[in-house]
Amino acid sequence: MWEYTNKVQQHFLHPKNVGEIENADGTGEVGSLACGDALKLTIKVDGNEVITDAKFKTFGCASAIASSSVLTEMIVGMTLDEAAKVTNEDIAERLGGLPKEKMHCSVMGREALEAAIADCRGVILPMAEGEVVCECFGVTDLEVIRAINESSLRSVEEITNFTKAGGGCGKCEDRLREILIATVQVVPVDQLQQEKPKRMTTLQKIKKIEEALEREIRPGLRKDGGDIELVDVDGDFVLVSLRGACTSCTKSQTTLKEYVERKLRELVLDTLIVEEAK
Amino acid sequence: MMDCRPEQVVYMDNNATTRVAPEVVEAMTPFLSDFYGNPSSMHRFGGQVGAAVRKAREQVAGLLGAEPEEITFTSCGTESDSTAILSALQSFPDKRHVVTTRVEHPAIKNLCEGLDSLTGHKHRVTRLPVADDGTLDLEKYREALSDDTAIVSVMWANNETGVIFPIAEMARIAHEHGILFHTDAVQAVGKIPIDLNKLDVDFLSLSGHKLHAAKGVGALYVRRGTPFVPFLTGGHQERGRRGGTENVASIVGLGVACELAGANMEEENNTVRKLRDRLEEGLLKAVPKSMLNGHKTDRLPNTTNISFEYVEGEAILLHMDRYNICASSGSACTSGSLEPSHVLRAMGVPFTAAHGSIRYSLSTYNTEEEVDFVLEKMPPIIAELRAMSPFWKED
Numbered sequence A: 001m002w003e004y005t006n007k008v009q010q011h012f013l014h015p016k017n018v019g020e021i022e023n024a025d026g027t028g029e030v031g032s033l034a035c036g037d038a039l040k041l042t043i044k045v046d047g048n049e050v051i052t053d054a055k056f057k058t059f060g061c062a063s064a065i066a067s068s069s070v071l072t073e074m075i076v077g078m079t080l081d082e083a084a085k086v087t088n089e090d091i092a093e094r095l096g097g098l099p100k101e102k103m104h105c106s107v108m109g110r111e112a113l114e115a116a117i118a119d120c121r122g123v124i125l126p127m128a129e130g131e132v133v134c135e136c137f138g139v140t141d142l143e144v145i146r147a148i149n150e151s152s153l154r155s156v157e158e159i160t161n162f163t164k165a166g167g168g169c170g171k172c173e174d175r176l177r178e179i180l181i182a183t184v185q186v187v188p189v190d191q192l193q194q195e196k197p198k199r200m201t202t203l204q205k206i207k208k209i210e211e212a213l214e215r216e217i218r219p220g221l222r223k224d225g226g227d228i229e230l231v232d233v234d235g236d237f238v239l240v241s242l243r244g245a246c247t248s249c250t251k252s253q254t255t256l257k258e259y260v261e262r263k264l265r266e267l268v269l270d271t272l273i274v275e276e277a278k
Numbered sequence B: 001m002m003d004c005r006p007e008q009v010v011y012m013d014n015n016a017t018t019r020v021a022p023e024v025v026e027a028m029t030p031f032l033s034d035f036y037g038n039p040s041s042m043h044r045f046g047g048q049v050g051a052a053v054r055k056a057r058e059q060v061a062g063l064l065g066a067e068p069e070e071i072t073f074t075s076c077g078t079e080s081d082s083t084a085i086l087s088a089l090q091s092f093p094d095k096r097h098v099v100t101t102r103v104e105h106p107a108i109k110n111l112c113e114g115l116d117s118l119t120g121h122k123h124r125v126t127r128l129p130v131a132d133d134g135t136l137d138l139e140k141y142r143e144a145l146s147d148d149t150a151i152v153s154v155m156w157a158n159n160e161t162g163v164i165f166p167i168a169e170m171a172r173i174a175h176e177h178g179i180l181f182h183t184d185a186v187q188a189v190g191k192i193p194i195d196l197n198k199l200d201v202d203f204l205s206l207s208g209h210k211l212h213a214a215k216g217v218g219a220l221y222v223r224r225g226t227p228f229v230p231f232l233t234g235g236h237q238e239r240g241r242r243g244g245t246e247n248v249a250s251i252v253g254l255g256v257a258c259e260l261a262g263a264n265m266e267e268e269n270n271t272v273r274k275l276r277d278r279l280e281e282g283l284l285k286a287v288p289k290s291m292l293n294g295h296k297t298d299r300l301p302n303t304t305n306i307s308f309e310y311v312e313g314e315a316i317l318l319h320m321d322r323y324n325i326c327a328s329s330g331s332a333c334t335s336g337s338l339e340p341s342h343v344l345r346a347m348g349v350p351f352t353a354a355h356g357s358i359r360y361s362l363s364t365y366n367t368e369e370e371v372d373f374v375l376e377k378m379p380p381i382i383a384e385l386r387a388m389s390p391f392w393k394e395d
């Protein structure tokens, strides 16, 4: 069970400003159903760019709902300029803190707010200007640097907890570490948190498996009129589906085990187990 | 610290763990206080404790239709599972294939996943797929068996959906091929009549805390004559099959729990099934876009797993917690991982529904009033969360 503060529980159980403003002046939408959390924020501003109303709709866990609720409470009465300065730390702080694995919920709030403000002003989000470092979650270097500074992050794992960057395929981890070191120059590198080797996440595995399939495995199968598709990855189990000539081939099971599994173990992870999807 | 009192809660999380029956507590207590002797000792003070363990062994065997010497006490269901699989692999060192399913409990799933690094040998693991209702295709099962299969391990009943697998038939098929058969019956024992004398099952795992005994005690049935290699090597306890001084009080409690389960099973199942059906039908009727996960009839009488689309499981559980209603969810957020339950995914339950799945697992201690209370509280909880969800469209 997560340890939630009273404030989180309050905002979760009795959220403020649920709904959608009709004819909103600004709308910010982030997240998706598949990701497990999503937020739609709508705001209304007066002639002096003061936010007069804010409403939200959120799909997600308690911390996602509480972050959205407290955010709407915070920004009503602020000018757009003031609201633009609200950080995810501000949101988390107003909630009395969030479990570290849930910090991205507060970041989701800040992102939706930025999107709504940009929409209000009819401008393109400034963050999109940076260089995308995490392709899986579309996080730019500017966003990472900002999170490092605002939240005094000291490890790649923390960057992932706050921005989700690196939580997908993990290819950007080295780059994230570089950014981290460059951003916190004042701190000697050896004082950065020592990180233990991480287990590959499912998304990381999927990315690497897809690459290996495309580069090393499909060409061989296609020569014989067959093909292979990745269906799912569950722990170390890789579910694939054979296509074309492979489906009627009596040697397909041998192909899977002797060829595909061996290759994937060699190229991706030596504990992978390949099986055919139903 | 303990500010959530048992008399306040509506406990519908019995597949996670159960209340220890008062009769069990009563039977255990003397062995936690006065009768602390070691069952292996030569003196009468210890010897009488040994007799209590013997009686418990008979009670467990009685529930399963087994002989007492076929029962080995362990520390939990997980230990029983590991013992069975690793024993079979060590007994047949040239067989390196294991057949199991995609919906096993982590006690089997993660063990099979890590077999190579654990044993230092390369293994092949076939995990049988399940249909959308969580049932197995026996044709695929037959095809999976091969000369090099050391053991088949299939759970008797699924902890998340309650779906029951045809263990009698599957064990028979394994024996036709000369292959050992293990079943993780942790969720089945006490809820399904089991007569091992008549079955081709070689190993069966059970766990005390799922049938109203204490946590930290389990048992492994090993059919007489089955090759066996211990998991914990040490003293001669359990006739050398499991070293370590016996957890006497819990073992005595497990014996009583088994006897109680055997005596009341049919009656309790009928009561629990009625309550479960009332809950399930009520929820499916009262909440639009809700659906049952798992086969409707091939299922434990106490379990219902329902998906409420477009809402997230952790949020639902925390709202239920406000009313002291205890249940579980297969959502990603509750587990701390990024993905929803592997069981629901294996069944092809869409993400939209898997994130919002709630498992209610009842016991004989539940009442109709409690079911009606849950039926009263759930629809507004779901409606409130949906009103908040950007994906929910009222139609």
Ligand SMILES: Cc1ncc(COP(=O)(O)O)c(C=O)c1O
Binding pocket: B015, B016, B075, B076, B077, B078, B079, B105, B107, B155, B157, B158, B159, B184, B186, B187, B207, B208, B209, B216, B218
């Ligand atoms: C099907 C199944 N197998 C094994 C276990 C593990 O049992 P134990 O907690 O006693 O190790 C459980 C308990 O959650 C279970 O439901």
